[in-house]
Amino acid sequence: MEIASLFDQLHTLPSIPKVAQDLILQFDNPNSSLDAVAANIEKDPVISAKILRLANSARFRGARESTSIQDAASRLGFNTLRTLVLASAVTGAFKAGPSFDLKAFWMKSFEVAGISRVIAKQTGADAETAFTSGMMHNIGELLIQTGAPDVAERFNSSAKGNTAGHVASENLRLGFGYPEVGAELARRWNLPKVIQEAIAYQARPLQSPEGSSQPTILAQAILVADALDSHGGLTDEAKAALGNPLIEKLDLDALFTALAPVIEADKAFAQLLA
Incomplete structure (x- = not known):
């Protein structure tokens, strides 16, 4: 397709x-x-x-x-x-089928957005652009739910995998993943190019345009969010699981300290909007 x-x-x-x-x-x-x-x-x-x-x-x-x-x-x-x-x-702007957990989807979106904002602040990048990119990083998934429901149903009924695995599975079955779909939607919405690029290159930040920091920030935030989800939140186990080379330049102790109030605040946003 x-x-x-x-x-x-x-x-x-x-x-x-x-x-x-x-x-x-x-x-x-x-x-x-x-x-x-x-x-x-x-x-x-x-x-x-x-x-x-x-x-x-x-x-x-x-x-x-x-x-x-x-x-x-x-x-x-x-x-x-x-x-x-x-x-x-x-x-x-979005609806989804009965087998798709829309509330959990937005909770994850806000989690990634909040982490993106903190990472951006710590690295001197634009924090609000990072938040917007994080909140919209997986909107392509909602387009796939609507436009390719048969494939989406198979994803919804299967066990949850990590983010990279999910993107790879979509690429295998569809020929593209939700990052490319989300970037195309962002383009059609006339969102800034920096946000389009962050969404498009989130799974392959090393291939992003030269001088663009937002794809790397988004990729780092997704890795952190996946670790938190897999290891019970802001735990030592979650921190230890972050051995990806993409994370090496981050101060994880400072990041985890800053994230505690942020994650709680963004959960409140997600619950309000879900």
Whole structure:
């Protein structure tokens, strides 16, 4: 199968709402103000409801309840708003069949995103680009679920493997894996090229364009996430399992220390949006 054929089999291409696209551009504009962003959020009732729900959650709730988007935006702050708006737009664009665990899918997506952000901060790369790339790293899987349901069913019913093994299996059966599909969707959504490249080269970062750090960050984050999932979280066993040469330059002690609050926060996002 060709990737173009997969997209042709979709009845409609998943799309990000226009308001969300405008908001993403606002967040990337250094001249944007929190008030202007809040005014734009008010145009989308679904995103507005999620913003208010998060602002009034145990993690952010103050002495009183937030009843307006302006107040909620002030309470949450710019970076949290950016994360929630983007996540709401992306998660709302997809559906999946009954055999696919969509909640677990988004939990893993946010886990990789949070780890990507921490690694980027520690290595001096763009942390928000890393988070976005991490959150969207496996969206190609959702396209495969929709456009190639027979193959997807076989993956869903088989035992869970590691990320590299899953990509290899898809390549064997389809001729491509979810990284290539996700990169093509990112291209059709007109997302920045740096995000397209991070998604496309996540399973082969050493082949990424020269000077591009995001594919390596994403690949490192996926390896860390897989280790955490296989060894009970931020444990010594998980740390010991990270013997991949791609991880050698990371300070794992500092990384694991920084990850504890991050993973809990991103679980809350995933549960809110799932």
